[in-house]
Amino acid sequence: MSTIPEAQTEAVIKEKAKSLFFQKGFLNATTQEIADEAGVNRALIHYYFRSRDQLMDTLLEEAVNEKREKARAVLSSALPFREKISLYIDIVVEYGLKYPFLENFIITETARNPEKVKVLCQTKIKSSDLIRKDLEEEIAKGRLLPITAEHFVINLISLCNYPLLAKTVLQNMHGMSDTAYRKFLQDRKEIIYHAIFHEPLPRITRKEEHPHHPKPAKQ
Amino acid sequence: MSTIPEAQTEAVIKEKAKSLFFQKGFLNATTQEIADEAGVNRALIHYYFRSRDQLMDTLLEEAVNEKREKARAVLSSALPFREKISLYIDIVVEYGLKYPFLENFIITETARNPEKVKVLCQTKIKSSDLIRKDLEEEIAKGRLLPITAEHFVINLISLCNYPLLAKTVLQNMHGMSDTAYRKFLQDRKEIIYHAIFHEPLPRITRKEEHPHHPKPAKQ
DNA sequence: GTTTCGTTTAACAATTTTGTTAAACATAAA
DNA sequence: TTTATGTTTAACAAAATTGTTAAACGAAAC
Numbered sequence: 380m381s382t383i384p385e386a387q388t389e390a391v392i393k394e395k396a397k398s399l400f401f402q403k404g405f406l407n408a409t410t411q412e413i414a415d416e417a418g419v420n421r422a423l424i425h426y427y428f429r430s431r432d433q434l435m436d437t438l439l440e441e442a443v444n445e446k447r448e449k450a451r452a453v454l455s456s457a458l459p460f461r462e463k464i465s466l467y468i469d470i471v472v473e474y475g476l477k478y479p480f481l482e483n484f485i486i487t488e489t490a491r492n493p494e495k496v497k498v499l500c501q502t503k504i505k506s507s508d509l510i511r512k513d514l515e516e517e518i519a520k521g522r523l524l525p526i527t528a529e530h531f532v533i534n535l536i537s538l539c540n541y542p543l544l545a546k547t548v549l550q551n552m553h554g555m556s557d558t559a560y561r562k563f564l565q566d567r568k569e570i571i572y573h574a575i576f577h578e579p580l581p582r583i584t585r586k587e588e589h590p591h592h593p594k595p596a597k598q
Numbered sequence: 599m600s601t602i603p604e605a606q607t608e609a610v611i612k613e614k615a616k617s618l619f620f621q622k623g624f625l626n627a628t629t630q631e632i633a634d635e636a637g638v639n640r641a642l643i644h645y646y647f648r649s650r651d652q653l654m655d656t657l658l659e660e661a662v663n664e665k666r667e668k669a670r671a672v673l674s675s676a677l678p679f680r681e682k683i684s685l686y687i688d689i690v691v692e693y694g695l696k697y698p699f700l701e702n703f704i705i706t707e708t709a710r711n712p713e714k715v716k717v718l719c720q721t722k723i724k725s726s727d728l729i730r731k732d733l734e735e736e737i738a739k740g741r742l743l744p745i746t747a748e749h750f751v752i753n754l755i756s757l758c759n760y761p762l763l764a765k766t767v768l769q770n771m772h773g774m775s776d777t778a779y780r781k782f783l784q785d786r787k788e789i790i791y792h793a794i795f796h797e798p799l800p801r802i803t804r805k806e807e808h809p810h811h812p813k814p815a816k817q
Numbered sequence: 818g819t820t821t822c823g824t825t826t827a828a829c830a831a832t833t834t835t836g837t838t839a840a841a842c843a844t845a846a847a
Numbered sequence: 848t849t850t851a852t853g854t855t856t857a858a859c860a861a862a863a864t865t866g867t868t869a870a871a872c873g874a875a876a877c
Binding site for chain 1: 623624625626699701702704705706708709710712715716719724743745748749752753755756757759760761763764766767768770771772785786789790792793794796
């Protein structure tokens with residue numbers, strides 16, 4: 380039917396474009412540069428995505444959905460509140476390590492095109508709504524100082540995401556190698572938990588703990 | 599000598615370009631768009647700045663220096679530690695209200711041109727160095743839970759800056775008008791102080807407190 | 818008034834970038 | 848082998864963008 384059907388050119392283009400934007404941070408990459416990265420002819424980008432803008436929209440939408448799903452999965456789980464948050468930090472930081480410039484991309488694209496945000500957010504279940512009940516219970520039990528769910532979540536994502544956004548600056552300012560920077564972010568998992576709850580991470584550090592497989596529990 | 603000498607075309611271009619990049623968040627603005635914003639002929643941008651890249655470099659350098667000086671002024675003052683931090687939050691948030699996309703610009707430009715960071719940071723007095731002594735004293739006196747100066751500062755600037763970076767997204771997600779967003783950031787001053795020190799802001803809120811005039815004290 | 822000199826402008830040139838298209842290509846079906 | 852169909856390519860066209868330049872302009876000095 381088609382040439383090299385298993386290569387899935389469309390997916391390759393998206394994958395390499397993601398790499399270019401989200402990992403290498405080249406937010407002004409041209410269609411030619413994307414094509415080069417994917418090792419395909421530039422016209423294929425138009426063949427599959429019609430225009431550069433539509434490719435960008437696709438990438439943006441998928442990225443936002445992916446992040447949203449990650450957040451939703453953890454925050455709406457049945458885990459105890461602090462376990463949830465701990466897991467959330469872990470996942471966001473790990474994800475940020477993989478795609479250091481994703482947040483930057485989201486922010487830049489939405490700034491360029493503010494009406495695009497409405498489409499992205501209209502069906503969005505806000506993270507703050509997902510943890511509001513838990514949070515209010517914690518506060519009622521006196522286990523946490525009063526704070527609104529909105530500010531709580533924004534504190535959390537600020538602490539997780541800013542060091543990713545500022546990667547280049549931080550790395551140079553503190554003379555960190557790439558491995559040193561990774562270590563730095565690993566350390567931050569505990570720091571963030573501490574800043575949020577004003578107490579150390581419970582028990583063992585949870586570096587390898589987040590599940591890649593469905594939970595065994597079901598009954 | 600010159601046409602409209604008091605107009606200071608060069609300064610107007612820089613000012614309007616700053617407005618375009620830092621306030622409106624149009625990070626891909628062309629020279630034509632900058633010229634239109636400034637109400638001048640596009641060639642003047644080359645006349646004064648030689649190339650688009652050099653204009654960008656100038657803006658970037660000035661922005662970074664301005665921010666650095668603001669931070670340095672507060673953090674190296676003789677105020678008590680918590681006063682310093684409180685003032686710092688106030689200034690950073692206010693500055694962020696004025697230039698919501700400045701951080702974004704810095705991050706994008708340095709990502710596009712990583713060697714530019716070295717020039718910007720080589721003489722930089724790190725904020726973490728400015729508060730290290732204070733911080734260690736606070737910790738030694740048992741008034742603050744142990745944390746490194748680096749993480750402390752990064753927590754602080756993360757909490758201050760991320761909500762500015764994510765302005766467009768946050769505003770749309772929570773359906774905030776511009777005034778509601780300003781109010782939200784005002785509220786955050788206290789929230790941030792609270793997250794950092796695990797206790798409420800001392801005494802009166804300090805909305806109008808930061809001095810625009812030199813301090814009376816001298817002797 | 819004219820000269821001078823820095824500033825401003827319009828017009829031009831070169832380059833980059835996006836988007837289109839017709840032809841070439843490869844595979845599967847006939 | 849031929850045909851049909853979806854994919855890929857090179858070449859082209861159009862638009863956008865940057866950078867240059869010669870001429871126009873305007874205020875101050877002569």
